[in-house]
Amino acid sequence: MGLKLDRSRIIGRGSSRRCFQHPFEKSRCVKVEKRDYFLKITREEIKYYKLFQKRGISWDMLARFHGIVKTDLGEGAVFDMPHDYDGEISRTLDYYLDAQSIPAGELGRALRAFKDYMMQERIVVRELKADNLVYQRNSSSLGKIVLIDGLGNNEFFPFANYSRLFAWRMLQKKWLKFKGSILKDYPGNALTKDLISLL
Ligand SMILES: Nc1ncnc2c1ncn2[C@@H]1O[C@H](COP(=O)(O)OP(=O)(O)OP(=O)(O)O)[C@@H](O)[C@H]1O
Ligand SMILES: [Mg+2]
Incomplete structure (x- = not known):
């Protein structure tokens, strides 16, 4: 059916x-x-x-x-489901951290723009992780990050749903955790080392 x-x-x-x-x-x-x-x-x-x-x-x-x-x-x-400029289904950040086919500078720029977007729109997330973000290639050298999973609020007091200040605090916390998880999940990866310093 x-x-x-x-x-x-x-x-x-x-x-x-x-x-x-x-x-x-x-x-x-x-x-x-x-x-x-x-x-x-x-x-x-x-x-x-x-x-x-x-x-x-x-x-x-x-x-x-x-x-x-x-x-x-x-x-x-x-x-x-985001697609790249060449018609391919966009791949996750997780994929690109392994493939190391995008320069750290470009990924860092896209991730910072994504963080600004989340702060601006107060997007609350349970957790940020590399397999819940896709990198949509909009040209051969530029792209943007799109969140595909992880919306929600797992805090005991969900103040972030109502208050801009609490949402920002929550996002800062999740962002730090996200950076930590990248270092932990991709040890010895040259790209992630450069990337972290840009976030
Ligand atoms: N909108 C989308 N566009 C492209 N790929 C997607 C999309 N949604 C999901 N995927 C792919 O499918 C995978 C699983 O989907 P999703 O993350 O929603 O499942 P989940 O079980 O909720 O994940 P989690 O383990 O993070 O809780 C993603 O990691 C990604 O590779
Ligand atoms: Mg997921």
Whole structure:
């Protein structure tokens, strides 16, 4: 019943979800949860999408949500899936940190612009990590970071949802953790060493 997801068109796997190419819309993906707890993660995330929609934020660096659909793998959630200028599906920061095919200066610039965007729009996140960000190549030398997963607030007192000051504090904290996680997860990587000094 519903959308038939092509198992060979899997874009990526996370700890709780699998992400497939949307069968009819090239620029979208469908996420289904691995276990049975139907869209638990996704429902939490959707609350934040609604909050941001109400606030009228810019979606420049956040993949948009397009609703729930029935699929042959259970209920799925449809999101934007960024593509590069040459038509390829954009790859994650995690991929580029391993491939080391983009100069540290350019990745650093894109990540700083992404941080400014999050501060400006008060995007609250549970956690920032390299496999939840894609680097969308807009030309052979320039690109931008897009957040594809991780929206939410896992703090005991979710003040950051209401207060700009608390949101900024929270983002600073998550940013420091993000930098730490890059150093820890990619030890001995020449690119990440240069990159960290730029963030
Ligand atoms: N909108 C997107 N555009 C491109 N690739 C995507 C997109 N959404 C997900 N992916 C790919 O699919 C993977 C898994 O998706 P996602 O991060 O949403 O799953 P998750 O289980 O919630 O992850 P986590 O382990 O971080 O909780 C991502 O790491 C990424 O490689
Ligand atoms: Mg993820």
